[in-house]
Amino acid sequence: MDMNETPGWLVVFADRLDRLLAFWHAHRIVFVVGGVLLGLVLLWRLRGQEPPSTRAPSPATEEKTSWLDTTSAGNEKQNIFERTQNRPGLQRPSSNTNSKTKTTGPRVVSGRKPAQRTTSQQAKKQTIQPYVFYASLTGNTKATADSVLERLASLNGHNSDILKPELLDLAYIDLDDYFVSGPKAQADDVNIANFYLVLLPSYDIDSIITNFLEHLRETHHDFRIDTAPLSQLRGYSVFGLGDIEGWPSEEQGFCSQAIEVDKWLAKLTGRKRAYPIGLGDIKSNAKQAAEEWMTGITQTLQDILEQGSLGEGVAGSGAPIESDDEAEEEEVVDDLQDEFPDLGRKKRQKLNNSNTIDVEDMGGKSSRSKQNTPLAIDFTTYSSSGASVQPRKAMVPKESPTYTSLTKQGYTIVGTHSGVKICRWTKSALRGRGSCYKNSFYGIASHLCMETTPSLSCSNKCVFCWRHGTNPVSTTWRWEVDDPQLIFDGAKEGHYKKIKMMRGVPGVRAERFEEAMRIRHCALSLVGEPIFYPRINEFLGLLHGEQISSFLVCNAQHPQQLQDLDRVTQLYVSIDASNKESLRKIDRPLHRDFWERFNSCLDILREKRFVQRTVFRLTLVKGFNVEDEAEGYADLVAKGLPCFVEVKGVTYCGTTSAAGAGLTMQNVPFYEEVVEFVTALNAALERRGLGYGIAAEHAHSCCILLASNRFLIDGVWNTVINYEKFFNLLESGKDFGPEDYCAPTAEWAWFGNGGFDPRDERVDRKGRPKEEKKLIAI
Numbered sequence: 007m008d009m010n011e012t013p014g015w016l017v018v019f020a021d022r023l024d025r026l027l028a029f030w031h032a033h034r035i036v037f038v039v040g041g042v043l044l045g046l047v048l049l050w051r052l053r054g055q056e057p058p059s060t061r062a063p064s065p066a067t068e069e070k071t072s073w074l075d076t077t078s079a080g081n082e083k084q085n086i087f088e089r090t091q092n093r094p095g096l097q098r099p100s101s102n103t104n105s106k107t108k109t110t111g112p113r114v115v116s117g118r119k120p121a122q123r124t125t126s127q128q129a130k131k132q133t134i135q136p137y138v139f140y141a142s143l144t145g146n147t148k149a150t151a152d153s154v155l156e157r158l159a160s161l162n163g164h165n166s167d168i169l170k171p172e173l174l175d176l177a178y179i180d181l182d183d184y185f186v187s188g189p190k191a192q193a194d195d196v197n198i199a200n201f202y203l204v205l206l207p208s209y210d211i212d213s214i215i216t217n218f219l220e221h222l223r224e225t226h227h228d229f230r231i232d233t234a235p236l237s238q239l240r241g242y243s244v245f246g247l248g249d250i251e252g253w254p255s256e257e258q259g260f261c262s263q264a265i266e267v268d269k270w271l272a273k274l275t276g277r278k279r280a281y282p283i284g285l286g287d288i289k290s291n292a293k294q295a296a297e298e299w300m301t302g303i304t305q306t307l308q309d310i311l312e313q314g315s316l317g318e319g320v321a322g323s324g325a326p327i328e329s330d331d332e333a334e335e336e337e338v339v340d341d342l343q344d345e346f347p348d349l350g351r352k353k354r355q356k357l358n359n360s361n362t363i364d365v366e367d368m369g370g371k372s373s374r375s376k377q378n379t380p381l382a383i384d385f386t387t388y389s390s391s392g393a394s395v396q397p398r399k400a401m402v403p404k405e406s407p408t409y410t411s412l413t414k415q416g417y418t419i420v421g422t423h424s425g426v427k428i429c430r431w432t433k434s435a436l437r438g439r440g441s442c443y444k445n446s447f448y449g450i451a452s453h454l455c456m457e458t459t460p461s462l463s464c465s466n467k468c469v470f471c472w473r474h475g476t477n478p479v480s481t482t483w484r485w486e487v488d489d490p491q492l493i494f495d496g497a498k499e500g501h502y503k504k505i506k507m508m509r510g511v512p513g514v515r516a517e518r519f520e521e522a523m524r525i526r527h528c529a530l531s532l533v534g535e536p537i538f539y540p541r542i543n544e545f546l547g548l549l550h551g552e553q554i555s556s557f558l559v560c561n562a563q564h565p566q567q568l569q570d571l572d573r574v575t576q577l578y579v580s581i582d583a584s585n586k587e588s589l590r591k592i593d594r595p596l597h598r599d600f601w602e603r604f605n606s607c608l609d610i611l612r613e614k615r616f617v618q619r620t621v622f623r624l625t626l627v628k629g630f631n632v633e634d635e636a637e638g639y640a641d642l643v644a645k646g647l648p649c650f651v652e653v654k655g656v657t658y659c660g661t662t663s664a665a666g667a668g669l670t671m672q673n674v675p676f677y678e679e680v681v682e683f684v685t686a687l688n689a690a691l692e693r694r695g696l697g698y699g700i701a702a703e704h705a706h707s708c709c710i711l712l713a714s715n716r717f718l719i720d721g722v723w724n725t726v727i728n729y730e731k732f733f734n735l736l737e738s739g740k741d742f743g744p745e746d747y748c749a750p751t752a753e754w755a756w757f758g759n760g761g762f763d764p765r766d767e768r769v770d771r772k773g774r775p776k777e778e779k780k781l782i783a784i
């Protein structure tokens with residue numbers, strides 16, 4: 007074929023093909039390699055195995071993570087994981103990372119998220135704040151707690167990551183502040199981890215420790231509170247002191263209460279036992295055991311700081327087997343405890359009873375405890391525990407430190423729960439040196455007055471109380487109930503015995519001594535809470551039967567008992583603060599609903615005001631309940647409308663327990679300050695249109711009386727009581743009211759006249775006659 011005859015398009019096509027072939031030959035290796043790579047990528051895609059470096063987060067996985075966070079089980083697992091991951095160097099337990107758990111999906115994914123958080127948290131280093139809590143009735147545990155504090159303080163000196171330790175007496179703190187949610191002060195500071203050390207003796211009688219245990223138990227069972235509200239603690243440990251001679255084994259009660267506290271804390275902290283419980287026998291190894299325990303604690307604190315963990319294998323370090331076993335065991339005990347609240351004790355009692363030794367010889371065991379079981383009376387909470395059957399026991403057994411402490415202070419213990427004591431005013435009146443304010447306000451000569459209480463137990467722990475922190479405190483009556491006649495006879499006997507002992511004291515006036523041998527008045531206010539006694543009305547009947555007037559003071563915490571109380575000559579309610587927070591601080595009530603109870607009592611008092619004489623008793627404690635509170639008190643008066651308002655400056659008792667509560671002489675107001683307060687209160691009452699006025703004073707004891715205008719008759723205050731008339735009216739069986747048995751206040755007692763009875767002689771501290779003068783010129 008002639009080339010000249012070839013069509014043009016064919017020539018162009020051949021030329022293009024030629025060039026393409028040349029290009030392929032020049033680049034074919036690149037194309038082959040690229041093709042293979044592309045194939046591989048496609049293959050990878052088809053099998054869903056994208057290379058990690060290029061993978062974007064999968065929405066499906068994200069969903070799984072958040073689902074896990076919102077389930078309760080997942081939450082718990084995640085919390086545990088977060089806690090452990092936050093501690094550098096801690097290995098996750100292999101059981102959580104094995105292939106079996108991986109296939110369940112959520113657990114594997116759950117681990118990633120917190121791990122990312124950990125890095126930022128680790129950047130902030132935590133310091134440890136140690137708290138040393140203790141209870142002590144006879145001082146041994148206090149001494150041990152002091153030495154523990156010393157060691158912790160020296161740790162603080164060497165290592166700034168351990169903060170200065172705090173020492174706290176369980177009898178004088180508000181348990182809610184530390185054992186419901188942890189110390190408030192540091193609640194928001196994530197850089198401070200709290201560490202609790204609790205040192206406790208054990209007592210098989212009621213004491214402050216019983217109350218502490220009850221608090222832990224109630225907190226755990228309170229449906230409003232998380233079951234492990236203290237889980238933010240870094241750790242805790244307990245040390246118990248006991249007496250192995252009297253309580254030879256743990257089953258027989260050796261250190262039983264420390265052991266119980268240890269278990270409750272395990273629950274409340276979510277098993278943060280940092281170091282095993284230490285136990286010491288007071289008669290042999292207490293010191294050495296405490297030192298060994300403290301060495302362990304020191305090591306634990308160092309572990310926490312260095313590794314962020316408690317160390318593997320340490321009891322309580324969270325090993326799942328140990329925790330689960332304990333939880334199960336505790337749940338069983340719990341369930342039984344709900345039915346039989348004192349199960350552990352019963353068990354011990356059985357053991358003791360099976361011994362041939364007389365339980366009384368063992369010390370601390372009352373033979374009365376073998377008696378039948380009465381129903382416990384729950385004055386307070388509405389929990390089932392109060393209504394359950396408990397072993398009958400003495401509130402203040404003869405062997406108890408409370409008994410020793412009270413008798414040392416001059417009380418005569420009557421029966422198992424009552425006390426009587428002659429007060430300093432009775433002695434003073436016998437010598438003609440002046441009576442207490444009740445003489446000036448109501449006509450009670452102190453040498454005719456018996457001060458007693460049928461219940462040494464109370465449901466408050468007031469800062470100014472002079473019971474030295476040893477009295478049983480409780481919200482429930484769980485003791486045997488003595489017969490009212492036994493208490494009445496015992497109280498009179500104790501009182502007369504003490505009066506007779508005054509016979510030889512220089513200056514006692516013969517006629518007053520004679521008069522004192524017939525009791526005319528009874529102040530039911532000594533210590534404790536008289537209406538706690540379940541048979542109080544029968545007791546009042548006995549007093550009135552012998553024409554002994556009754557002045558009853560209650561703490562406004564038992565509305566039902568107040569409601570049910572029969573007529574008394576004068577009914578008092580202690581008003582220790584004008585608002586909820588202040589009342590909580592000063593009275594430290596055991597009841598959680600203390601404010602509601604308090605208000606309810608004021609309502610009841612208002613209802614009773616036309617039947618009997620009602621009184622608000624205010625005890626002023628500077629720095630606690632005085633400053634800016636006059637208006638608040640006026641509101642309370644408007645609510646309760648009492649016949650009288652007694653205002654008294656606190657008396658400082660100078661005990662270590664008072665100091666422990668933060669009370670010093672600085673808290674005692676001067677009389678001028680009391681006058682200033684009363685004037686402000688009076689003005690506040692006037693502003694509210696309430697008819698009250700300042701009626702009388704007893705400057706000698708820093709006490710002033712405000713009275714309702716109901717007792718301002720023909721321009722004269724009638725605050726005194728006509729006792730004869732009172733008993734005549736009572737015996738007549740007719741209805742009568744407070745105005746029916748009142749009498750004029752003596753002029754020397756009017757406000758501005760000092761209130762010192764001219765029939766007495768004022769003396770100075772050394773007993774030398776003092777020149778009479780008006781203390782306050784108004």
Ligand SMILES: Cc1cc2nc3c(=O)[nH]c(=O)nc-3n(C[C@H](O)[C@H](O)[C@H](O)COP(=O)(O)O)c2cc1C
Nearest residue numbers: 142143144145146147207208210248249260261370
């Ligand atoms: C009335 C009474 C009851 C006691 N009950 C027990 C008890 O149940 N178990 C125990 O181990 N020790 C018991 N003890 C011993 C005390 O726990 C021990 O003396 C302890 O050191 C007291 O500490 P304290 O001085 O800090 O109060 C009891 C002691 C007394 C006086």
Ligand code: SF4
Nearest residue numbers: 464468471533534561
């Ligand atoms: S109410 Fe009375 S007895 Fe009870 S704690 Fe207060 S001051 Fe003490």
